[in-house]
Amino acid sequence: MSGDPANTPAADRRGGAGPALHLSVHDLACRRSGRLVFAGLGFALGPGDALLVTGRNGAGKSTLLAILAGRLRAAAGRIALSGAGEATLPERLHWIAHRDGLKTALSARENLAFAAAMLGEERFAPHDALERVGLPHVVDMPVAYLSAGQRRRVALARLLVAHRPIWLLDEPTSALDAASQEMLYELMREHRAAGGIIIAATHLPLPLDGAQSLAIAAPQPGSQAQGAAAAPDWDDWEIGDVSRASAGRRGDP
Ligand SMILES: Nc1ncnc2c1ncn2[C@@H]1O[C@H](COP(=O)(O)OP(=O)(O)OP(=O)(O)O)[C@@H](O)[C@H]1O
Numbered sequence: 001m002s003g004d005p006a007n008t009p010a011a012d013r014r015g016g017a018g019p020a021l022h023l024s025v026h027d028l029a030c031r032r033s034g035r036l037v038f039a040g041l042g043f044a045l046g047p048g049d050a051l052l053v054t055g056r057n058g059a060g061k062s063t064l065l066a067i068l069a070g071r072l073r074a075a076a077g078r079i080a081l082s083g084a085g086e087a088t089l090p091e092r093l094h095w096i097a098h099r100d101g102l103k104t105a106l107s108a109r110e111n112l113a114f115a116a117a118m119l120g121e122e123r124f125a126p127h128d129a130l131e132r133v134g135l136p137h138v139v140d141m142p143v144a145y146l147s148a149g150q151r152r153r154v155a156l157a158r159l160l161v162a163h164r165p166i167w168l169l170d171e172p173t174s175a176l177d178a179a180s181q182e183m184l185y186e187l188m189r190e191h192r193a194a195g196g197i198i199i200a201a202t203h204l205p206l207p208l209d210g211a212q213s214l215a216i217a218a219p220q221p222g223s224q225a226q227g228a229a230a231a232p233d234w235d236d237w238e239i240g241d242v243s244r245a246s247a248g249r250r251g252d253p
Pocket residue numbers: 032033037055056057058059060061062063064252253
């Protein structure tokens with residue numbers, strides 16, 4: 001399939017055949033090891049939108065992404081997803097975390113084939129995705145033999161082997177040289193032009209035109225995470241439907 005947004009059908013530009021996807025977060029709070037990490041976080045994103053999440057080390061940027069990915073439970077708040085049909089939020093997103101999640105004994109191609117099989121909605125073939133991130137020469141090399149920047153690029157190639165309309169990117173430029181950063185910026189531009197949503201946690205400026213900003217600050221002394229985490233329920237919610245509260249899925253490891 002072509003990666004050129006101009007060749008993408010209108011339904012695909014909205015992230016699928018259904019209605020446009022919207023994601024909103026209201027009054028989100030998180031505790032880790034009993035300590036309140038953040039409280040009162042909120043934002044609303046639609047097709048083509050981007051959110052830059054900033055904050056000092058330990059502010060909770062990765063924690064926010066992990067909650068959205070369904071890996072951590074929020075202490076309070078609501079996450080509303082509409083336009084996803086029967087799909088859950090974790091089923092509609094890619095999460096490129098600090099750890100690359102690659103199997104070191106497998107080749108780059110095998111890692112991407114595995115990811116495509118796991119994620120479904122196949123898009124680029126593994127070889128084509130590796131070509132796109134500038135790594136056609138390492139397709140059959142075990143990931144253990146790759147440099148940090150090459151491994152990061154293989155991880156980023158996962159964005160291309162399966163279609164997911166929401167990208168969660170944690171320090172996406174980490175270990176990338178200048179040319180690879182430009183490649184990533186182009187992928188992000190194409191994704192947004194095709195109606196995708198990007199949430200990026202970063203310490204460095206990223207060229208995401210018109211992006212919203214969310215600066216996570218330390219919670220005020222005495223602030224509370226009100227309410228209990230609800231059971232996960234990722235139905236097709238309407239934004240602002242406050243009667244249907246949700247939080248993440250699992251407790252802190
Ligand atoms: N596995 C864990 N168990 C308990 N607490 C954790 C765990 N991992 C992180 N934390 C705590 O959660 C808080 C938020 O951490 P997080 O990694 O989300 O911060 P961050 O803003 O992404 O930081 P950085 O800029 O350093 O990447 C920190 O206080 C950290 O100590």
